[in-house]
Amino acid sequence: MKEKNTEAKILEAAKAVFIEKGKDGAKMQAIADKAKINKALLHYYFRSKDKLFNVVIEETMFHFLPKVEETFLSDDNFFDKIRKVVSDYISLLSENPFIPAFMLHEINRNPDGLFNVMMKSGIRIDLIFTTIQKELQNNTINIVSPQHFFINLLSLCIFPIAARPLMQRAMFFNDQKAYDDFIEERKTQTAEFILKAIKVS
Amino acid sequence: MKEKNTEAKILEAAKAVFIEKGKDGAKMQAIADKAKINKALLHYYFRSKDKLFNVVIEETMFHFLPKVEETFLSDDNFFDKIRKVVSDYISLLSENPFIPAFMLHEINRNPDGLFNVMMKSGIRIDLIFTTIQKELQNNTINIVSPQHFFINLLSLCIFPIAARPLMQRAMFFNDQKAYDDFIEERKTQTAEFILKAIKVS
DNA sequence: GTCTATATCGGGATAGAC
DNA sequence: GTCTATCCCGATATAGAC
Structure with a gap:
């Protein structure tokens, strides 16, 4: 079991979702779900969808x-x-x-x-x-x-x-x-x- | 000058916008602008973005x-x-x-x-x-x-x-x-x- | 058929408690 | 750091006048 830090979990989920759906098709909610965290945490770590996507x-x-x-x-x-x-x-x-x-x-x-x-x-x-x-x-x-x-x-x-x-x-x-x-x-x-x-x- | 029927104008504009931006990235407003008609007309002719995209x-x-x-x-x-x-x-x-x-x-x-x-x-x-x-x-x-x-x-x-x-x-x-x-x-x-x-x- | 105005909704972003 | 609740805007879709 990998209880890695949240940032890494988010990034992993974001990669999967963005790469599968494309930037426009990806939803922040879907990324949060996949990372098993709350949507607000995405913004806490990466400020915005744009910033997260750039990473x-x-x-x-x-x-x-x-x-x-x-x-x-x-x-x-x-x-x-x-x-x-x-x-x-x-x-x-x-x-x-x-x-x-x-x-x-x-x-x-x-x-x-x-x-x-x-x-x-x-x-x-x-x-x-x-x-x-x-x-x-x-x-x-x-x-x-x-x-x-x-x-x-x-x-x-x-x-x-x-x-x-x-x-x-x-x-x-x-x-x-x-x-x-x-x-x-x-x-x-x-x-x-x-x-x-x-x-x- | 081509004053074709509205449906054809919409379809031409929709093709251009969808193909350039992808389904998720395309905005109905952008299609309406390119066709030089009002946004509401898109729905009058094609009901929904989904339907228009399928065509x-x-x-x-x-x-x-x-x-x-x-x-x-x-x-x-x-x-x-x-x-x-x-x-x-x-x-x-x-x-x-x-x-x-x-x-x-x-x-x-x-x-x-x-x-x-x-x-x-x-x-x-x-x-x-x-x-x-x-x-x-x-x-x-x-x-x-x-x-x-x-x-x-x-x-x-x-x-x-x-x-x-x-x-x-x-x-x-x-x-x-x-x-x-x-x-x-x-x-x-x-x-x-x-x-x-x-x-x- | 075409327009303006508006309703509705989804999704990005924030506030604030814990 | 993490959550719930909420704000807010943009975009789809509809209502209704002309």
Whole structure:
């Protein structure tokens, strides 16, 4: 049993509710219920819904953004790095299935705010591009540009989780396990798909 | 000047506001303002926000869903079909940039409702899979399954538009034209990426 | 059909007791 | 720090005049 301090309980509940419902759809009452405390306590700890939401956004970005970068900047050979980053990222997202659609919604709802948080996280997307550019110059891969390559990789990892509720119904008769298996396959197959597309021929 | 009937004006305004703000973020007042009519008229024509939103969802799905199917079921050779479907779909989405994130949000907010609407649209995703399966059996392509292939294609078309506001800032210093050009390149490059990945080697 | 005015309600925020 | 009770505003919805 975790009788943690109230602030942590609130934050945990707020993350769950905001990420599932979006900022506008989330109700302070629902957060209070989930945290098993009173609504007034939310305001005691975080002043306002806006402030609470901002904390959630920051923690969420700080949690999910750096994962890609750290794998990309490791010392493995490039192809193994792709295999690892794809597998790790799909794993991370499938354990947090509401994150992708939540973030995409937020990206469109408040792009400047989100970009500012991203900057504060210290992620260096330019370093990722440099790494890719180096491979390109060594002629080990055949791609149009680091930007195209990078967004292709993100697309293939993120979209299948973001669209899961519809895809599971449309492609697998809403069979939960079938889609779980599908995602499991993608942890390896996605990287192979990418590698085949970028190998020099 | 289009002095169309009021119902059409409302629907047009409602589409714009709902798709940009999401169901929860949209305000009836904003819709009325955009339609240049009074708030009460919204209820006169559509009874409630829920009802109005449902109409918007249906019209939106009926507009965007069939495009993929019709290209896929044409008589072109498979590789040309991919080139065409990718180019057409990216074009359609980039002209309606809020649609992808809106739909992904809605997919997670109300999956059953959305799936029911999708069923009503009469789209036959199974026919698409059959088409792909046939190519697979003819050994003209090398893929894991029609499902993986199809979701890969959707991912590569949809995600770069859905995540545009952040990607434009992170990758192109928020240069609007640079990202427009990027999307323009993707209309051809995405198909070539896919084709290289699936061609038998 | 279209408007103004108003009723009603839900939800964010605060006051104040303990 | 935590609660109950309440305030207050914004947003949906309705009434009723024209």
